[in-house]
Amino acid sequence: MIEQEKNEVTENCGISRRGFLGLLGAGAATAAVVASTESDASMLGHKSDKKMGFQQSESQYEEALNNPPKIPNYDWNKHRWSYGVDVDRCIGCLRCMEACKAENSVQEDANHHRTWVERYVYLEGQDEAIVDSSADPKNIENVGSELHFRFDNRYEQEKVEKAFFVPKLCNQCDEPSCVQVCPTGATFKAMDGVVLIDTKYCFGCQYCVQACPYGVRSLNEQRGTAEKCNWCYHRITKGLNPACVEVCPTGSRVFGDLNDDNSPISQFIRNNKVTVLKSEMGNKPNLYYVGADKEVS
């Protein structure tokens, strides 16, 4: 795809000028990838004749790196962001994944995710859940695209005893393994609790990908640097919700500032018996779950 077309596509998608993202390691893929995702054009309602890009163009990425926008009214010492997931509310519609991919220029395939949703199914008489995510090959085959997110209907003929969906994303741990193992210090914990990546320093060793207990990190092959969810840092620093929280139709995803007693997340933690995943790792996650089953890890 030529540069002009690429710009046009991203303009159409309305995801241009998202400068700050670059600093945070926003992902993007090359034109080759954009071109290879035919027939996904209508996903976000764009008219881009088969060539639909979630991705920032290279020039946008450059600009984001070299001239990150200032956030004048934001003091990261005054916030303590936290996130909650109500498993019982999630219906597995996967709008959150779609929003995340588009908002954050995440690579357009089934192997790079900043957030995803897992489906746990107990069939009648079985003690263990069968787990899959939207990235499961069968689900992709069913939809026919790595960019349309939908669970298939594989249990239609089965007797299901119990089933639920579990959204996953970065836990922004208080003791993040990824920050501990990063040899360059490219990934760091901001004062407001979010773990960020400075893609100018990351050299792509993937030690952080190994170290994350929750599997939320991946490598952006095009940029040669690590990728992960940052709770839409470019949005939350402007007082907005992360994209996934914004689009969740059931209120399964909750976000807010722990410094504010009346924020949704403060109430969520106060009013529920919350749990975290893999507490035995000692990472002290900041992602709280309500209704997570024993099988969820």
Add this chain to the structure above:
Amino acid sequence: MESVFEHVSSYVGYVYPNETEVPWTELIVIYPYITGLVAGAFVVSSLHHVFGIDRFKTISRFALLTALCFMFFAPVPLLFHLGQPTRAFEPIITPHWTSAMAAFGYVASFYVCLLLLEVWFAFREDIVRYSKSSKGFKQKIYQLLTLGSDDVSPKALEIDHKIARILAMVGIPGAMGLHGYVGFVFGSLKTREWWSSDLMPPIFLLSAVVSGVGLLIVLYIITSKHRKVTPSHEAMVGLKQVLWASLVIVLVFEGLELLEMVYKAREGIETVMALIRGPIWAGMTIQWGLSFFSLVVLSAMMIKNPTGKKFVGWLFACGLAMMIAVLAMRWNVVIGGQELSKTMKGLLTYHPLIVGRESLMTVLMLFIAPFVTLYFATQFLPPWDDSKSRAEGKHTSHH
């Protein structure tokens, strides 16, 4: 499923979606392997330099050159693996000290410097001699390498030996540290059940010695054949003993590690067992099969003390077998650890690429490079200390 990006591994059960691209590939298999060969070769050279075990005198300098030539290439696989190789020096300039990896640049550079120094002291007498006996461009290089010091009086040589010994003494903890540290890079990762073991550093260390001694045995026998000399029986017996001893210890450690994992039987142990029976089955068979083969043969040779061609042949087989077994072990650890999903509910199967930046071809080239370098190094600085080399030495120094 058509995968847009390179290299996606198939899986069974449930794995996190981001896990389908295995982060550390065959390049990270060859990296600890090459580092291990360095550590092993160095230990053998030190047995002579530090402990004065004379039976290793014949191969001590060759072992040193081997360690140096392999050490040159130890960091290269890492460079090929980086997503941003031009930033390779970032951790050296601005190290983030909580990272086990941050010290690598320092540890590796320190070790290269140490090896260079030790080689220089061990070969100084020869360098001075060649700087006088050779001609033309070659002479210029030798002269440069003398660093302006051509004093080869007994007193000066005694100082040389003393310094070389001290360097070797520093080098032993250096070599141990370098490889124990590689084990730590893996063993300290709590997220990977297959890696997260306190026994990982000693296992890496001892298997390093095993593979390094194996390499020396193989190289010594091949070069002896090439030079048409009989390998020193004394040296061969020494290598046999070191190989046997280190193999026994490493097998015990590896066995204990597996046993502990199975006995503790933490959540997901079924998946661990499935990993051994599944994706790394071939690797485990090669690793343990060849290890036991070598153990049996070496034990028999420890008892029967064979000599001559039979001894050379069997020892060669053991050396080669252990080189392959340790390579398989590196694969089983590095790739196997990543094939076991962090969910502990699924297994990936990694298939390496044949051609590409991160591929078997790159690995092959990176593995051949140290041998080629070593060949030229031995041409330039003949390390042999036997009757043939002495005869040749006399010939060349006769002026």
